[in-house]
Amino acid sequence: MEGNKKSRAVKTAVLGILISLVTSIAILKLTETSLTWEAVKTANIYYLFLAVILQAMFWFLWAFRLREVVQFLNHEISFGYALEMTIASMFLAAITPSSAGGEPLRIKMLSDRGVNVGSAAAAVLAERVLDSIFFATALPGFILISDFSTRFGIEVTVIFATLLATFLFFLYQLFKKPERVEKLTEYIYRIFRRFSERKAHNFQDYIKKELFAFRDAAIQLSRVSKLNLLVLFSLTVALWTVGFMIPSAILLALGSEPFFLLSYTSQLIIVVVSLIPLTPGSSGIAEASMAYLYSRFVSNEILGILVGIWRFVTYILNIIVGLFVNIRILKSRYLSNNNS
Numbered sequence: 001m002e003g004n005k006k007s008r009a010v011k012t013a014v015l016g017i018l019i020s021l022v023t024s025i026a027i028l029k030l031t032e033t034s035l036t037w038e039a040v041k042t043a044n045i046y047y048l049f050l051a052v053i054l055q056a057m058f059w060f061l062w063a064f065r066l067r068e069v070v071q072f073l074n075h076e077i078s079f080g081y082a083l084e085m086t087i088a089s090m091f092l093a094a095i096t097p098s099s100a101g102g103e104p105l106r107i108k109m110l111s112d113r114g115v116n117v118g119s120a121a122a123a124v125l126a127e128r129v130l131d132s133i134f135f136a137t138a139l140p141g142f143i144l145i146s147d148f149s150t151r152f153g154i155e156v157t158v159i160f161a162t163l164l165a166t167f168l169f170f171l172y173q174l175f176k177k178p179e180r181v182e183k184l185t186e187y188i189y190r191i192f193r194r195f196s197e198r199k200a201h202n203f204q205d206y207i208k209k210e211l212f213a214f215r216d217a218a219i220q221l222s223r224v225s226k227l228n229l230l231v232l233f234s235l236t237v238a239l240w241t242v243g244f245m246i247p248s249a250i251l252l253a254l255g256s257e258p259f260f261l262l263s264y265t266s267q268l269i270i271v272v273v274s275l276i277p278l279t280p281g282s283s284g285i286a287e288a289s290m291a292y293l294y295s296r297f298v299s300n301e302i303l304g305i306l307v308g309i310w311r312f313v314t315y316i317l318n319i320i321v322g323l324f325v326n327i328r329i330l331k332s333r334y335l336s337n338n339n340s
Contacts (some may be wrong), residue, residue: 022284042255043253043254043255044252044253044255045253046253047249047250047252047253048249048250048253048309050249050253051246051249051250051253051309051310051313052313052317054242054243054245054246054249055243055246055313055314055317057242058239058242058243059083059086059087059090060083061235061238061239061242062086062239063079063082063083063085063086064079064082064235065127065130065232065235065236065239066082066085066086066106066123066127067079067082068228068231068232068235069123069126069127069221069232070082070110070115070123072220072221072224072228073115073119073122073123073217073220073221074220075110075113075114075115075119077110077113081109081113084109084325084329085105085106085109085110086106087318087321087322087325088105088109088322088325088326088329089102089103089105089106089109089322090102090318090321090322091318091319091321091322091323091325091326092104092105092322092326093318094315094318094319094322095319103124103128106120106124107120107121107124108120110123110124116213117213118211118213118214118215118216118217119213119214119216119217121214121217122213122214122217122218122221123217123221125218126218126221126232129168130232130233130236131236131240132160132164133164133233133236134233134236134237134240135160135268135271135272136160136161136164138237138240138268139160139265139268139269139272140161142261142264142265142268143265145261146261146262146264146265160272160275178215181211181215184211185207185211188207240271241264243267243314244263244264244267244268245260246310246313246314247263247266247267247290247294247306247310248260248263250306250309250310250313251263251298251302251306253309254302254305254306256298256299256302259297259298262296262297263294266290266293266294269289269293270286270289270290270293273285273286273289274286274289286311286315287307287311290306290307290310290311291303291304291307294306294307
């Protein structure tokens with residue numbers, strides 16, 4: 001069973017990489033000129049190395065924010081473990097549609113450190129809420145100040161902000177009163193008792209316990225001081241800003257202007273569009289979105305190379321490093337336990 005899971009993960013990772021490579025090559029072929037290969041030959045290796053460093057900083061900042069969120073729930077994890085969780089979950093995010101696979105792994109790894117599932121889920125959801133608030137506020141702001149008011153970008157902003165508001169309202173209504181949690185677990189019980197009443201009771205008790213733990217943790221996080229909230233939001237802005245500087249570093253490596261403002265705005269749109277759950281890690285979607293947006297201000301000669309290098313640094317590198325970390329986790333924690 002474990003071998004089948006590993007095999008599926010590897011196959012999905014390979015599929016995601018193949019889709020990404022095929023899309024990048026197609027974009028390259030459509031934009032290729034003699035100047036393309038001249039830009040590659042004269043590329044500044046130091047700026048390319050900077051792009052990789054920025055991706056590593058993105059991992060480090062994400063891990064630091066995760067550790068801070070967990071600490072606000074009165075649990076302690078080391079920075080090393082938070083980094084391990086972050087990189088390991090990046091691998092699963094890269095092989096699942098809408099990057100949805102990363103969150104369950106972080107919840108599992110937090111529960112391995114003694115955090116109950118409800119609190120772990122609240123911590124991971126808090127990360128997503130922080131990210132969503134950042135995108136909901138930054139996206140319209142950058143579209144306005146960058147004068148990059150494409151119809152595509154405006155539509156993405158409106159849809160994302162509407163979905164976020166709807167989700168937060170639903171979450172608030174669900175957990176506002178304890179009796180609503182009771183009703184939800186009763187509904188779950190009625191569904192599962194058709195199969196086994198005893199198991200349905202056990203499942204209901206477990207779900208109820210974790211939902212109330214989630215509710216308590218969410219309330220606790222909502223009461224975090226304004227200073228601590230500012231720290232968490234600043235970390236969120238910092239980690240995404242570092243990630244969004246990667247295309248500009250690549251552009252500098254290729255001898256182009258960095259287009260910081262336009263590139264930042266485009267990255268905001270690309271991340272939101274990449275939430276569409278169609279392909280592993282949004283392979284194909286991310287590349288096509290980037291080619292469309294960057295074609296408005298980057299010359300065609302370097303567009304394909306830019307997309308290819310960017311996707312390698314921000315996607316394929318996540319798979320490579322994340323796979324290594326996941327293998328190490330399996331060997332050190334699970335295989336060693338079986339041997340003992």
